[in-house]
Amino acid sequence: MNDVFEKLLARPLEDIADNGFSAGVVRRITAARRQEGWLTYGVIALAGLPLLFAVPWPELSAAVARLLTSLASAEHVAAAAAVLALTFSFEKLIHEH
């Protein structure tokens, strides 16, 4: 009796076939991660929203316009842009042939 009892007690639990269980767990983990990601972006967006009202938009856009105008009228910037444009066109030509 003792032997039988000890043997049975120490017998491993019966194997349970996976049958999609592990895949289900992985799916739930992926879904939870995605949800956490959205939550993080949402919190960041909400936290950043008040900043939009604090930005001095007219002054900022005027400064950007001034910068662009000065860049367009600068000779060395124009030369650099021309070199870039020529390089891209030349590269495109090589690819086509």
Next chain:
Amino acid sequence: MSEEYLTRRAAEGDASAFAALVRSHQSRLRGFLRRMTRGDCALADDLAQETFLEAHRKIAAYRGGGSFAGWLYAIAWSRYLMEARRRKLEPLEEDDVSTPLPSPESTSALRLDLEKAMARLSPRERAALTLCFALELTHEEAAVALAIPIGTLKSHVSRGREKLRGLLYSWKAEAVS
């Protein structure tokens, strides 16, 4: 691949390493929880899923001090306790050992009877016996998993064994092949 490697990779965010850990532990964990829920497969599988999800959330904190299985069963046990309290499944210290079970006629009947007898033990005794015998955790690992001192674990084990013996006293040795 070794379990140590898999847990390290999983802690670093490798999803396929964690999936491999789930595959290698799912059968034993679900078996443990089925025994704890007295054969309620749906509830046991829900608890097993929750256990793995919690393990995934906390795996970065797992430092490999004890076995991964022991750490997993600790989560499973706490999940089971929460669910048992929520559903008022059964009092944690209460058992039902008043009447012995009839003698089994075959090995499979014997196994079934063991499950029936196990179901009559208190949850702590059932968990202690399952972790120490069927799942082969050391006493130290089982005590950590159940969050109890090792002396308490040993007394749960010996009390549970005696109760099981009493329940199954009518067994015949020849019933086991």
